Amino acid sequence: MEIFAIANQKGGCGKTTTATNLAAALALNGKKTLLVDLDPQAHASLGLGVEKEIGIYDCLSKISKNKCSLGDIIVNIGPNFDLAPSNIMLSTLDQELSDEIGRESRLFDILKEAAGPYDLCLIDCPPNLGLLTVNAIRAADSLIIPVEASRFSVDGVKRLVEIVDLVRERLNHPVDYRVLVNNFDSRLRHSFKILNKIKETFGAKVFNTIVHINVKIKEAQSMAQTIFTFDKYSRGSKDYFSLSREIISGEEAIVDKISQQMKKIVQKKAREFAPVTFEFSTEGVNSVFVVGDFNNWTLNDDAKLDKVDGVWKKRLNLKPGAYKYRLVVDGKWQEDPGNPNAEKNPFGELDSLLSVKQ
Ligand SMILES: Nc1ncnc2c1ncn2[C@@H]1O[C@H](COP(=O)(O)OP(=O)(O)O)[C@@H](O)[C@H]1O
Ligand SMILES: [Mg+2]
Structure with missing residues (x-):
């Protein structure tokens, strides 16, 4: 199971929007996908119409009266698409685990056990750099950092990358990261200026796919739907589908490279006989x-x-x-x-x- 944490301490940059719609797109591609809502505000859960008393807090906490395993909280959203929901109880976890050894690895441990049925897992992070976000980075193979084409701050992303470096050093866990440009408005020259700045700063780390500003995205959320069930022909659907292909083709490119190498070895061997x-x-x-x-x-x-x-x-x-x-x-x-x-x-x-x- 490959794990992506969608993180940026800045609120409103599109973490939850990306987590839910990208999870739906990956599921449409036939990838068994688990979305973990790791924000106590539970926007991803609510945005998918899920409001539960038992949630990810009850898996991460050691003192919850509803203590349970990940499998017990999973809600099926659609074909290939499961959700581990959140609720406000998650806001108490930081304090509860403050003296615990290995508190940064709680989510990592839980996801390791649940890996079996899933190809991919997305984690929707809260808008801060606290213990929950550190848990997500520790559990992830890769970070997706949404940034807004309208209000982008290099410093904010740099702070986040510092945390990634810290997790690599302290917890001996290397995590890659990619930057996703969101809320892009092609009518504004300003958007292009910022896009250039983002590309100059992060180079190949920037996804080729750009998510354009699209009112259907907001409407879908208010109807507790993903963009694909709400309006599959919208710009938002196209953008998130394209992002899912970019992520999956990254995987396929590696598999392709291996099978080409194998082919060469077999051809070389065949020439000897x-x-x-x-x-x-x-x-x-x-x-x-x-x-x-x-x-x-x-x-x-x-x-x-x-x-x-x-x-x-x-x-x-x-x-x-x-x-x-x-x-x-x-x-x-x-x-x-x-x-x-x-x-x-x-x-x-x-x-x-x-x-x-x-
Ligand atoms: N590409 C987009 N087009 C239109 N609205 C968007 C887009 N991305 C995000 N939004 C809206 O911006 C708001 C904040 O997005 P959200 O994903 O909740 O951010 P975060 O999780 O980072 O706080 C939401 O109301 C969402 O509907
Ligand atoms: Mg959010």
């Missing part, structure tokens, strides 16, 4: 084997010929070289009658000769 077909045709025979230098004269299933249209055949891939071999027909050893090249062996019988060229 040449295919040779042994054939034998006589009526009333039950089994034929071919044994020789190339298989250490071993009589096993790999040496057995198959009967195809009345002819016994075996194709072997052999390295170039000179070989001696014999056939074993119904248990009796003999030379290959189809091969005129043969020489006497020390027992006075004939070994067939084979020369394999590249």
Whole structure:
């Protein structure tokens, strides 16, 4: 399970919007996705129409009277899309765990146990850099940092990246991060100016996908829906679908690279061998084997010929070289009658000769 934390201490930059709609897009792509609402304000849960007394607090807390495991709180939102909801109780966790050893790894421990059924997990962080956000960074493989094209502050993101560095050093957990430009208004020159500044500052860390300002996004939230069920032809749907493809194709690119390497190795190996077909045709025979230098004269299933249209055949891939071999027909050893090249062996019988060229 790959885990993404959607974090930025700045409120209103689009964390919750991204968490819910990206989770829905990933699920649409067939990825089994878990969305963890880690904000005591529970905007992601409420935005999906989920209001529960039991939530992620009861998994993270050690003293909750409803103490339970992640599986007990999961709410199914749609195909491939599950939610671990939150509620206001989560705001007490910071204080409750203040003396606990390993308090930064509570979420990491819980998600490790729940990894089984999910391909991907998104964590919606609260708008601060407290214990909950540190837990999310500790649990995540990668951070998605939404920034607004209208009100972007480099310093805010730099503070967050400092925390990422701290988690790497103190907890020995490397986390990558990517920046997502949100609320982009293509009618404003100002938006383009800020976009350039973001790209100058973060370079390749910026997602190619940009989320445009789109009123349908707000409307969907007020109707407790994702943008895909609310209006799948909206600009917002297109943008979040494109973001999901960018995230998934990142994964596919790695798999592709590995399979290309494998292909090259197999092709190289294949060039070292040449295919040779042994054939034998006589009526009333039950089994034929071919044994020789190339298989250490071993009589096993790999040496057995198959009967195809009345002819016994075996194709072997052999390295170039000179070989001696014999056939074993119904248990009796003999030379290959189809091969005129043969020489006497020390027992006075004939070994067939084979020369394999590249
Ligand atoms: N691309 C967008 N277009 C229109 N409204 C947006 C967009 N992104 C976010 N919003 C709105 O901005 C507000 C704050 O977004 P939200 O995702 O709740 O931010 P955060 O979780 O970072 O506090 C919400 O009302 C949301 O509907
Ligand atoms: Mg939020």
